[in-house]
Amino acid sequence: MLSTSVRTLRRLVAVTATLTLAVGLVGAAPAAAADRVPGGGQPLPGYTIENPPLAPLVVGGKPTTVRQGVHRHAGYIIEVPARWNGDLVLWAHGYRGQGTVLSPEPPGFGLRQRLLEQGYAWASSSYDRNGFDIRSGVLGTKDLADHFGRTVRRPHRAYIAGVSMGGYIIGRSLEEYPGYYDGALPMCGVLGDQTLLDFYLDYNLVAQALAGVPAYPTPADYLSNAVPRIQATLGLAGLTPTGPDTTTDRGKQLRAITVNRSGGPRPGADARSRSGRTSSSRSA
Numbered sequence: 381m382l383s384t385s386v387r388t389l390r391r392l393v394a395v396t397a398t399l400t401l402a403v404g405l406v407g408a409a410p411a412a413a414a415d416r417v418p419g420g421g422q423p424l425p426g427y428t429i430e431n432p433p434l435a436p437l438v439v440g441g442k443p444t445t446v447r448q449g450v451h452r453h454a455g456y457i458i459e460v461p462a463r464w465n466g467d468l469v470l471w472a473h474g475y476r477g478q479g480t481v482l483s484p485e486p487p488g489f490g491l492r493q494r495l496l497e498q499g500y501a502w503a504s505s506s507y508d509r510n511g512f513d514i515r516s517g518v519l520g521t522k523d524l525a526d527h528f529g530r531t532v533r534r535p536h537r538a539y540i541a542g543v544s545m546g547g548y549i550i551g552r553s554l555e556e557y558p559g560y561y562d563g564a565l566p567m568c569g570v571l572g573d574q575t576l577l578d579f580y581l582d583y584n585l586v587a588q589a590l591a592g593v594p595a596y597p598t599p600a601d602y603l604s605n606a607v608p609r610i611q612a613t614l615g616l617a618g619l620t621p622t623g624p625d626t627t628t629d630r631g632k633q634l635r636a637i638t639v640n641r642s643g644g645p646r647p648g649a650d651a652r653s654r655s656g657r658t659s660s661s662r663s664a
Contacts, residue, residue, distance in 0.1 A: 420452045423482060424508055430483045431455040431506070439463075439496045448484075451527050453508035454520045457484045458501065458528060459492070465499030468528060468535035470521050470561075472542030472549040473504065475512060475570075482506035488543065501535070503528050517549035518556055525560075541565035579641060586637055590614060590630040 423429050429450060434457055436443040442462035449456060471487040484506040486492040495502050507513070507520040525538055540550050540561045547569020554564055570576060588595050588606070591613035595606035611617040614631035627635065639649045 421450045422453065423450070423455075424453045427453075427480050427482050427509065429455040429506065430481050431457070434459070434486065437493065437496055444496055447531070451505075452520070452523050454524070455482055455484045455506040456503060456524050456527070457486065458503045458524075458532065459486075459496065460501040460532060461496045461499060463499055464501055466533075466536035467500050468525065468538045469495055469500050469502045470525055470538065470540045471502055471504040472517055472521050472540060472546035472553075473506075474542070474544035474546045476510045478511055480510070482508070482510065487541065491541070500539075501528075501532070512545065514545070514548055514552050517545070518553050521549065521553065522557060522560065537562040539563045539565070541567070542569075543567045545570050547571070582641060583638060587614065587634055590634050 431448050431450075434446050434448065436446045436459070438444075439461045440463055444462065445460045447456075447458040447460075469487070471485070471491075473485050476483075484504040486504060487495060487502055492502065503524050505517075505520040505524040507516040509516050521540065529535065538561050540553060541564070542550055544567075547566030548571055550564050550566040551569055551571055554561065572579070584598075585596060587610050591610040593606050593609050593613065595602055599606070608617075613628070614634055615627040616631055616634075617626075619626060635650070639645060
C-alpha cells in the first residue's frame with residue numbers, strides 16, 4: 381500500500397501543470413480473438429476507453445491498414461503500410477493526468493506520416509490506467525508488441541519511441557526487457573525519479589506559501605479550491621507568451637525560484653513561464 385506521502389506526491393504531480401496555469405474498430409480489420417479473452421477485452425473497473433476510428437493514410441498510392449481494439453484492458457491502434465519493411469515502432473504516450481478515460485494516440489510531431497512513408501508499421505497503447513504509472517506503460521507497450529506479432533506478423537525489428545513520460549517508460553522498458561527492443565528514441569524523457577517528485581512538491585509548497593494558502597497534505601478539493609485561490613493571488617491565471625505579464629510581485633518571486641530550482645537562468649525561461657507554466661514544471 382502506498383504511504384500517505386507517496387500518494388500526496390502523485391497528486392501534486394497531477395496538479396503542478398494546472399497551478400502554472402466506445403472503442404472504435406476499423407471495419408477492414410476486426411479485433412482478433414486474443415482481444416476477447418475474459419477480462420482482457422474490457423477496461424479495468426472505473427475506466428472507459430475512447431478509440432474512435434482512425435482513417436488510414438495513403439502512402440505510395442495505397443492506403444494503410446489500421447487495426448484498433450482492446451487488449452489486456454488497454455485500447456490500441458496498429459497501422460501497417462502496404463509496402464511494409466517488416467519493422468515496427470511502438471509509440472509510448474506521455475502523462476494523461478488522473479482522468480478515467482483511456483485513449484491511444486498516433487505518433488506525434490509528424491512521425492506517423494514519416495514512419496509510414498519509410499515503410500515502418502507503428503502501434504500505440506493507451507496503457508490500462510492513467511496517472512504517473514510507469515509500470516502500466518512498460519507492460520502495456522510490450523503486451524501490444526507481442527500482440528502485434530501474433531495478429532499481424534512478428535516484426536524483423538522492434539523500436540520504441542515516445543515523449544515526456546513516454547521517454548521514462550522507454551528507459552524502464554530497456555532495463556526490464558534488455559534485448560527486446562532493437563532501438564529507442566526517448567524524447568524529453570522524465571527520468572529524474574525522486575528528484576522530479578521533490579521538485580513538484582517544492583513548487584507546490586512554495587506557491588502555497590507565497591499565496592498564503594496552506595494546503596499540505598493536499599486535500600481532495602485541491603484543484604477546485606486551493607489552486608484557483610493560489611492562481612488569483614499570484615496572477616498566474618490567463619498568462620500567454622505574447623500577452624501582458626499579469627503575475628504579482630509574489631508570482632514573479634515564484635517564477636524566479638522555479639527557474640533557479642530547475643537549472644538556473646537560461647534563454648526562454650521567462651517566455652515559458654508566461655505560457656501558463658513554469659519553465660520546467662510541465663506535465664509528463
